[in-house]
Amino acid sequence: MKWRYFKQNLFFVTVRLSAFIIALSIGAFLVYIFMNGIGAVNWDFLTLPPRDSMTKGGIMPAILGTFYLTAGAIIIALPLGVVSAIYLSEYAKQGPVIRLIRIGINCLAGVPSVVFGLFGLGLFVVFLQFGSCILSGALTLGFLILPTIIGASEEALKGVPQTFREASLGLGVSKWQTILRIVLPNALPGILTGSILGIGRAAGETAPIMFTAAAFFTAKLPTSIFDEVMALPYHVYVLATAGTHIEETRPIQYGTILVLVALVSGIDLIAIIMRSYIRKKKRW
Amino acid sequence: MLSDNIIEIKKVNFYYGASKALTDVTMDFKKNKVTALIGPSGCGKSTLLRLLNRMNDLIDGTRVEGEVVFEDRNIYDPNVDPVEIRRRIGMVFQKPNPFPKSIFNNITYGPKLGGVKNRSELEALVEQSLKQASLWNEVKDILNQSAMMLSGGQQQRICIARALAMKPDVLLMDEPTSALDPVSTAKIEELIEELKKKYTIIIVTHNMQQAARISDYTGFFYLGKLIEYNPTEKLFTTPDVKQTEEYITGRFG
Numbered sequence: 001m002k003w004r005y006f007k008q009n010l011f012f013v014t015v016r017l018s019a020f021i022i023a024l025s026i027g028a029f030l031v032y033i034f035m036n037g038i039g040a041v042n043w044d045f046l047t048l049p050p051r052d053s054m055t056k057g058g059i060m061p062a063i064l065g066t067f068y069l070t071a072g073a074i075i076i077a078l079p080l081g082v083v084s085a086i087y088l089s090e091y092a093k094q095g096p097v098i099r100l101i102r103i104g105i106n107c108l109a110g111v112p113s114v115v116f117g118l119f120g121l122g123l124f125v126v127f128l129q130f131g132s133c134i135l136s137g138a139l140t141l142g143f144l145i146l147p148t149i150i151g152a153s154e155e156a157l158k159g160v161p162q163t164f165r166e167a168s169l170g171l172g173v174s175k176w177q178t179i180l181r182i183v184l185p186n187a188l189p190g191i192l193t194g195s196i197l198g199i200g201r202a203a204g205e206t207a208p209i210m211f212t213a214a215a216f217f218t219a220k221l222p223t224s225i226f227d228e229v230m231a232l233p234y235h236v237y238v239l240a241t242a243g244t245h246i247e248e249t250r251p252i253q254y255g256t257i258l259v260l261v262a263l264v265s266g267i268d269l270i271a272i273i274m275r276s277y278i279r280k281k282k283r284w
Numbered sequence: 285m286l287s288d289n290i291i292e293i294k295k296v297n298f299y300y301g302a303s304k305a306l307t308d309v310t311m312d313f314k315k316n317k318v319t320a321l322i323g324p325s326g327c328g329k330s331t332l333l334r335l336l337n338r339m340n341d342l343i344d345g346t347r348v349e350g351e352v353v354f355e356d357r358n359i360y361d362p363n364v365d366p367v368e369i370r371r372r373i374g375m376v377f378q379k380p381n382p383f384p385k386s387i388f389n390n391i392t393y394g395p396k397l398g399g400v401k402n403r404s405e406l407e408a409l410v411e412q413s414l415k416q417a418s419l420w421n422e423v424k425d426i427l428n429q430s431a432m433m434l435s436g437g438q439q440q441r442i443c444i445a446r447a448l449a450m451k452p453d454v455l456l457m458d459e460p461t462s463a464l465d466p467v468s469t470a471k472i473e474e475l476i477e478e479l480k481k482k483y484t485i486i487i488v489t490h491n492m493q494q495a496a497r498i499s500d501y502t503g504f505f506y507l508g509k510l511i512e513y514n515p516t517e518k519l520f521t522t523p524d525v526k527q528t529e530e531y532i533t534g535r536f537g
Binding site for chain 2: 093094161163164165166167168169170171172173174177181182186
């Protein structure tokens with residue numbers, strides 16, 4: 001009897017500890033970034049371009065660049081991903097072809113991001129002659145986050161009760177209208193979750209944009225989607241590895257990371273608020 | 285062909301993949317009458333019901349042989365649009381399934397997509413449908429609230445009103461009261477009595493007392509076959525087939 005209690009308690013302690021370790025490491029990571037980065041962040045840092053071989057000044061072009069690239073990636077991947085998910089979950093008849101497509105999507109999710117970068121370089125930059133620019137980078141990042149968005153959207157679509165579809169179809173409403181008016185609106189919270197994950201990934205990646213969009217340094221702000229841009233993760237990479245003043249720019253590196261984390265968290269927060277608002281309206 | 289038949293099923297076999305769910309079923313449904321389909325679980329009565337507005341199409345790997353004639357047309361003819369059929373033959377399901385929308389929008393959802401755009405026309409339709417489902421007095425002041433907030437019985441009547449708003453000829457009901465309490469069940473049964481003046485009702489029920497109370501005709505199914513089909517009073521008092529008698533007296537099932 002006592003031995004059984006002991007085993008039970010041991011189990012509880014273990015699971016609780018695991019959860020605490022995860023929370024603790026995220027907390028420690030955030031505190032560390034904040035403590036090291038906050039000193040560099042001020043109004044000028046956020047609003048001015050870098051100067052003096054990037055050892056001084058701000059990171060405004062990189063903030064803007066990351067914003068454009070992330071937004072572009074979502075604009076490309078969200079419609080494509082949601083439409084693919086609709087096909088897979090609502091229309092496709094299960095069979096070898098569909099299984100192959102699913103395997104393909106899963107493989108895509110496991111491809112290292114630098115491979116996406118090379119693929120983008122080959123297809124968009126060189127073959128389609130877009131050059132290194134926002135468009136090429138956004139397309140590459142879009143493909144990178146596509147599996148995440150398809151996966152989350154498909155789960156969300158499958159989560160809509162079958163009885164809703166039956167009710168709508170039973171009223172003599174076509175399948176397409178049923179998907180548009182009933183299934184999709186009720187799957188929206190889950191689709192948003194997928195987008196949140198996608199945004200975080202797209203904003204933080206360095207390798208896919210290294211060859212396709214990111215500039216080492218440009219003080220000029222982009223005026224079209226065919227302009228090269230600076231980006232936050234690439235800026236950190238450049239300062240930390242390729243510059244001649246690596247130690248000197250340490251505070252700028254931490255500051256840039258802090259801004260990147262804040263930017264992604266901010267976008268996430270907006271999506272989470274939107275999701276809980278929609279969920280509250282659609283209770284079943 | 286007798287003119288008082290609205291649907292005629294002729295020699296229908298139905299398969300889910302390799303397994304046969306209905307064998308050689310032939311039966312007619314009379315206009316403006318309530319027909320009940322009874323039988324033990326898995327006997328094919330729900331399958332038959334869903335065959336009548338092609339809801340079985342939604343399941344992969346199903347196959348139909350024979351004819352289901354509605355208004356001189358076989359609804360399984362390749363030229364027939366199932367969407368069109370479902371507008372004329374409405375359905376109420378076992379579990380109340382209102383949409384997570386307001387009461388008003390639940391009722392107008394079908395008609396709107398069917399082409400009714402005029403606001404006052406839609407409002408009139410909502411009032412008329414809810415009155416037909418004897419729900420108007422309970423909900424007329426809360427039409428903009430979510431239908432999900434209503435009780436189970438009220439939700440089922442919303443679903444009936446929603447089906448009626450499409451102005452169907454036939455109403456199929458798949459065990460509409462099995463998820464409801466006795467009071468709500470009694471209300472739905474009263475409602476069916478009222479609705480048969482305008483509509484043809486075909487109802488699947490597990491509850492033999494219910495079939496005896498509300499229906500004019502009853503079909504007894506067993507193992508995918510129609511065992512006996514007779515006026516309800518006859519089927520429950522002097523059935524032709526021994527199996528029917530055994531089932532209604534509770535000796536098996």
